[in-house]
Amino acid sequence: MFIVGLTGGIATGKSLVTSILRENGVSVIDADTIARKVVEPGQSAWSKIRKEFGDGVFYSNGELNREALGNIVFQDVDKRKKLNQITHPEIYKEMLFAATKCFFSGEKFIVMDLPLLYETGAMLKYLHKVIVVDCEKECQLARLMARGQGMSESAALQRINAQMPLEEKCERANFVINNSGSEEETRQQVEGILSVLQKSRAYWRLRLLFLGVIVSILFILRALIW
Known part of the structure; x- marks a missing residue:
């Protein structure tokens, strides 16, 4: 099994992406x-x-x-x-x-939804690929203010600016989903990425590596017993 990281900025629409992933049978672990x-x-x-x-x-x-x-x-x-x-x-x-x-x-692969993936860096070593959910700045700000039940523009900008700039996250990603448009446009992007991930052979390499580790442990235990 390999792990795919999903990240982005606050209010860029990761929830929509995770719902589409789950509809397609992918297990998502939500931070x-x-x-x-x-x-x-x-x-x-x-x-x-x-x-x-x-x-x-x-x-x-x-x-x-x-x-x-x-x-x-x-x-x-x-x-x-x-x-x-x-x-x-x-x-x-x-x-x-x-x-x-x-x-x-x-599972062949799973997705971890990690809003602060790049800010903390703690989970990067466990990830095979990274998907970043991006959107236009105006769209991000409007979504956050609408979600915050009367959140002011300055308060919303404060929360957005507390995270790494989206441009930098996109540069470091393996895949970028632009979530500024319609839900159908986002769905097409997500399903396109899923098609690539489902064809990956990394699953088998990691399974064989894990099997090799188990076999090595068994040989060591056998040697210790005998």
């Missing part, structure tokens, strides 16, 4: 979904966030107020780094565990 899981009440990251940022970023029922926390970390680089140090190890651990389960279920 944002796992990020919500690791900060649920009682989790290790939840406790660390409460200690670091205080009760003001939590609702009365103990759930994390993501909007309140976002308003803090997007205005302070050091606090954003601290939050990432708390949550990212837990997120990556869960993602790799999910990927391992996909491997043993016989």
